[in-house]
Amino acid sequence: MICGVNVMAKAKTKKVKVTLIRSTIAQKPEKVATVRSLGLKKINSTVEHDATPAIMGMIAAVSHLVKVEEMN
Numbered sequence: 343m344i345c346g347v348n349v350m351a352k353a354k355t356k357k358v359k360v361t362l363i364r365s366t367i368a369q370k371p372e373k374v375a376t377v378r379s380l381g382l383k384k385i386n387s388t389v390e391h392d393a394t395p396a397i398m399g400m401i402a403a404v405s406h407l408v409k410v411e412e413m414n
Contacts, residue, residue, distance in 0.1 A: 356393040357413040361386065364407045376404050 362382040366374045380400055381389040390413065391397045401410055 357390055358393045358397070358401070359388055359390050359411040359413055360401060361388045361409045361411075362407060363409050366407065369407070373404055373407070376400050377407060380404075380408075382408070 360380055360382065362377060362385055365385060366377050369377075380391070380397075381387075393412075401408060
């Protein structure tokens, strides 16, 4: 523990790889903003995120546009 933060907890978090597979053209502005906030810009762009509840909720909101792979 460093300053009350459990350092080992961060090492055990799961990661997800998110890939944009469909265009955001003709999507509602909220969906486009969610895709952009995930760090995805172009089709086939890929980012890695920790599998936190906030990130998983964002992925669920745009699940029709992205492909998700769980990483070890």
